[in-house]
Amino acid sequence: MMPTLAHYLAVSGLLFSIGIAGVLLRRNIIVIFMCLELMLNASNLSLVAFSRFGLLNDGLPNYNGQVFVFFIVTVAAAEVAVGLAIIVALFRARQTTHVEDLDGMKY
Amino acid sequence: MTLFLFWVFAVLMVLFGLGVVFFRNPVNCGMCLVMSFIFLAGLFVTLDAFFIAVVQVLVYAGAVMVLFLFIIMLLNLNSEGRRPLNLAAVGGGVLVVLGFLGLLAKVLGSSTFFAQPKPALGHPELSDVKAIGLTLFSTYNLPFQVVGVLLLVATLGVVLLSRKELK
Numbered sequence: 679m680m681p682t683l684a685h686y687l688a689v690s691g692l693l694f695s696i697g698i699a700g701v702l703l704r705r706n707i708i709v710i711f712m713c714l715e716l717m718l719n720a721s722n723l724s725l726v727a728f729s730r731f732g733l734l735n736d737g738l739p740n741y742n743g744q745v746f747v748f749f750i751v752t753v754a755a756a757e758v759a760v761g762l763a764i765i766v767a768l769f770r771a772r773q774t775t776h777v778e779d780l781d782g783m784k785y
Numbered sequence: 786m787t788l789f790l791f792w793v794f795a796v797l798m799v800l801f802g803l804g805v806v807f808f809r810n811p812v813n814c815g816m817c818l819v820m821s822f823i824f825l826a827g828l829f830v831t832l833d834a835f836f837i838a839v840v841q842v843l844v845y846a847g848a849v850m851v852l853f854l855f856i857i858m859l860l861n862l863n864s865e866g867r868r869p870l871n872l873a874a875v876g877g878g879v880l881v882v883l884g885f886l887g888l889l890a891k892v893l894g895s896s897t898f899f900a901q902p903k904p905a906l907g908h909p910e911l912s913d914v915k916a917i918g919l920t921l922f923s924t925y926n927l928p929f930q931v932v933g934v935l936l937l938v939a940t941l942g943v944v945l946l947s948r949k950e951l952k
Contacts (some may be wrong), residue, residue: 680902681791684893689795691889693802695882700806702878708811712818719825730832737907741920747837751844752932756939758849762856763946769860
């Protein structure tokens with residue numbers, strides 16, 4: 679018995695929804711950032727699943743999908759570094775990581 | 786066997802993912818995120834994507850999470866105090882999530898394409914590191930160089946942002 683493509687896509691969608699829920703519900707900016715990473719990883723899972731299930735004619739996985747995941751991981755790492763630097767700068771200026779106290783750009 | 790492993794990794798990954806959302810202490814959230822990433826790497830292994838699984842553990846569970854925990858330690862964050870929930874945000878979040886999951890269920894049930902079992906590989910002995918490397922350095926050579934520049938720019942940006950006084 680093998681898992682089907684729908685299994686992987688459903689799990690990926692579930693992880694993505696957890697990420698959305700976290701971004702919308704949590705108020706700590708670092709946890710919101712973690713949930714963004716969760717969503718990126720959910721998309722990676724569906725890309726790898728498509729790569730494995732959409733075999734090419736010679737019976738190999740479609741490695742384009744996996745190269746795409748490689749790029750996403752690289753860009754996500756750069757994004758985390760810059761994002762956390764911004765959070766540290768923000769914390770230095772305001773002494774808080776709570777998004778409701780960071781409403782300087784609201785209205 | 787693959788199905789059993791799939792369920793083990795998938796259930797644990799989703800449970801630890803829920804932990805990220807529901808724990809109050811950011812350090813607990815970070816630890817849950819690490820475990821979630823490691824089980825996601827397990828799912829990649831069930832998809833025969835060994836290189837991606839190793840990259841996942843090295844980059845995410847290693848580098849990115851160390852960065853996160855380092856910043857939590859640096860900012861000396863404790864559990865957030867209880868504040869009244871923003872009902873509009875909770876309602877909107879639940880609505881968006883349910884809408885997304887409903888749409889996904891409808892799409893997955895709409896075609897037999899999604900019900901295909903995992904096809905056997907033509908060359909199970911072929912190393913995927915080699916194949917990904919060939920693809921990366923031939924078809925995707927230019928994007929690869931661009932990503933290198935992006936990493937350099939990100940490094941410079943972080944150094945600039947972390948200086949003592951921002952001008």
